[in-house]
Amino acid sequence: MADNTITLVGNLTRDPELRFTTGGKGVASFGIAVGRRYQVNGEWQEQTSYFNIVAWGQMGENAAATFTKGMRVIVSGRLEQREYQNREGEKRTAIEINADEIGPSLRWATASVERTPRAEGGGNAGGGARGGSQPAGGNAGGGDYFPSDEEPF
Template sequence: MAANTVTLIGNLTRDPELRYTTGGRGVASFGLAVNRRYQQNNEWQEQTSFFNVVCWGELGENASATLTKGSRAIVAGRLEQRSWETQDGEKRSVVEVIADEVGPSLRWAQAQVERTERTNTGDGGFSGGGGGGAAPSRAPDPVYGEEEPF
């Protein structure tokens, strides 16, 4: 069995850009700079790697509402390669991180957690939302089942 998981900790290089598919599903993307500091021949070296991160659905909406350029974040997800052809006929390819979880790093900051209500959208997904009244009925989360996140 092949595993394709990655966990990155770094700083956002740009504000998350939130867009919506024609079906109304949110997708946010942002850049993440990951610094590595190591010693070579008794001299400190620094290397920076840049990654494009894609967050789908409610995760993308929440990331877009929470994170900004310069924020330190933790991203857990998988690597995925995407290919396309430009208008000039050139073939292009990119490897992106498709996020499963995103959160602010608390190493040098504090964060306030505001829980959003999960509701069933009818298409198997969930959407956030507030509102009073009776709690909406919802289907089990496809990953966590009936388990509450916190």
């Protein structure tokens, strides 16, 4: 199976919206605008693409606590398509990025990182923009390798 990892750098178009599943797992959703500038016949052209981002577990909670509209962020995740029914009962399709890693862009800003405690239990227990080296959350991936943040020497 092909890998569909995508990395985007852009500005938040809205504050993250944090919701919780019936099981108590956090999920944050927000949008980012990714701009591109290029020249055609000596004239600059601008193109903006908009993406919906979904972040699960502790990473989603951290994103909601950290990010606000307009902040420049880096998102790495998987491009996913899902189907749902709108309020009128019509079938719709959404394409979104299911985030594996999220962080602030430091190109034109500085950041202060505050580590959060690691969740107990194995697997994908959460990660985050503020959490440093925690695993990403949201799905049952199994077999993911998360190296220690301790130096080997």
